[in-house]
């Protein structure tokens with residue numbers, strides 16, 4: 001799921017403070033698999049109460065079909081910790097989200113699952129949103145070179161989070177990597193105060 | 206040398222390894238899991254053929270999906286059943302302590318586990334739920350995590366984390382009558398904004414915080430994530446120690462002596478530097494009511510719904526317009542003119558005994574408005590039993606409230622509890638996002654006593670004008 005560069009069409013979402021309840025509503029969190037969640041992405045925004053398509057929602061517009069890069073307002077992904085939000089975006093086809101800021105837990109989840117989150121200044125984000133309005137903006141995001149090139153001849157320099165670079169370029173499996181620290185973990189466990197371990201609860205109520 | 210914050214100290218005591226990239230491998234003392242965000246994590250373990258490293262430090266509970274009327278999800282076809290069954294199977298397979306649907310200690314993770322003494326000062330705690338920050342009220346460093354991280358903790362008992370920055374919110378003044386921890390929390394988010402705490406652990410400080418009970422402090426810490434904070438913390442004091450002493454999971458005998466000595470040492474040094482600081486005057490704070498679709502869109506009860514025209518910033522104006530459209534509110538409406546048709550008292554924010562006692566004091570001898578459906582859902586079965594022991598259930602029933610079994614219930618649209626489509630509700634939960642409580646449901650976040658009064662009157666009222674039933678002998 002990790003990649004070094006990605007190119008695709010950009011779809012602008014002008015909303016700010018998009019919470020993960022909007023990205024994927026709670027009722028779909030009871031599914032026991034990551035696959036197929038794309039159907040429910042932005043469900044309440046894509047469809048009205050009767051289940052009819054909301055034709056003015058960007059993702060429903062023909063010119064944005066098959067977009068792979070989402071550019072949104074500040075504080076994207078606040079709220080619930082549901083990683084389903086990341087999986088829904090990925091299952092729908094998104095590879096990257098560009099925004100001025102992200103909810104902490106969402107950002108962490110995206111990093112684990114290989115959804116590229118790029119933080120840019122508000123001005124830059126608005127510039128991209130504007131340029132993407134007509135559905136003709138295609139960009140290539142290159143993680144190694146830390147830049148975005150547009151089909152309109154522009155280059156935007158990025159200052160990527162070192163963690164993003166590491167995750168996407170080294171493509172290490174995190175659990176295996178941590179398990180390679182087994183010695184340190186075991187050593188740490190030996191030095192922990194005893195009272196932190198649990199003997200088994202005593203219920204009196 | 207500058208001093209250290211309590212969060213810094215706990216962090217440093219838990220670092221297993223350091224990376225050049227700036228991440229630390231942090232040991233996790235307690236890991237709480239629930240039915241929604243753990244099944245895929247267990248699948249991950251199985252696909253790798255690894256087991257849970259410390260089943261003895263892992264604790265499970267059902268909260269999101271569980272019905273609050275009966276206890277059993279009987280219909281094997283419904284998704285809730287499958288999710289709960291999956292947790293049951295996983296906890297058996299990996300030998301994990303599990304508060305299942307029928308446990309007398311079942312409850313919302315952030316209500317029941319602190320009550321059982323699982324949360325203790327100076328520990329690190331993780332849970333696949335964003336409101337894990339609640340546990341900071343007991344002086345723990347607690348992180349809400351996603352499912353990949355749940356799998357990581359299960360398999361390694363650690364997390365790779367970048368150390369959050371330190372932020373302090375200091376409250377000036379005492380808490381006025383009729384104003385609660387919930388109002389302070391809502392006011393704080395209103396001031397900081399939904400992204401104000403990004404990347405930070407917030408420490409709450411001030412004599413107002415000291416004056417709060419531990420349960421009320423949990424209400425405050427619970428809402429920190431709504432200000433975007435990575436987590437929050439209140440250094441432990443005598444109240445904290447009193448609260449955890451003699452709880453089922455709390456160390457006993459000599460171990461308690463050792464533990465409590467350690468707990469007492471946990472403090473923020475007077476000369477500690479914070480990366481960010483906010484100082485808020487609460488001496489004249491009034492009860493708060495949210496009017497919009499995120500928890501920063503809040504006004505005092507004597508204020509009015511804002512006019513988008515007042516906002517100079519374009520995107521802010523559009524956000525307010527959008528929120529008012531969803532909430533079906535006209536600019537300039539007095540908050541006390543807003544009518545509600547349903548009331549929900551519960552959740553990991555306000556489903557504790559102290560909350561239910563405060564509600565009883567308001568509703569005793571009064572009747573729920575005939576146009577209002579009013580529900581009280583305790584945060585845990587233990588809260589429920591404690592409430593019944595002092596007769597609260599009778600007060601609630603006589604007033605016309607339903608009093609149910611514990612669960613997340615109407616806080617989130619995942620179980621059988623539903624509001625009518627499009628209903629306008631007063632809720633003591635923590636999120637007023639669009640459709641959070643059901644299709645088209647318009648959520649107004651308030652304190653338990655404000656919700657109780659709204660149930661009686663059918664609209665928001667200024668609770669400060671009411672007389673409380675102080676004669677109710679409800680203090681423990």
Ligand code: SF4
Nearest residue numbers: 313552553613616617
């Ligand atoms: S009560 Fe609400 S906020 Fe708390 S854990 Fe349950 S769903 Fe989440």
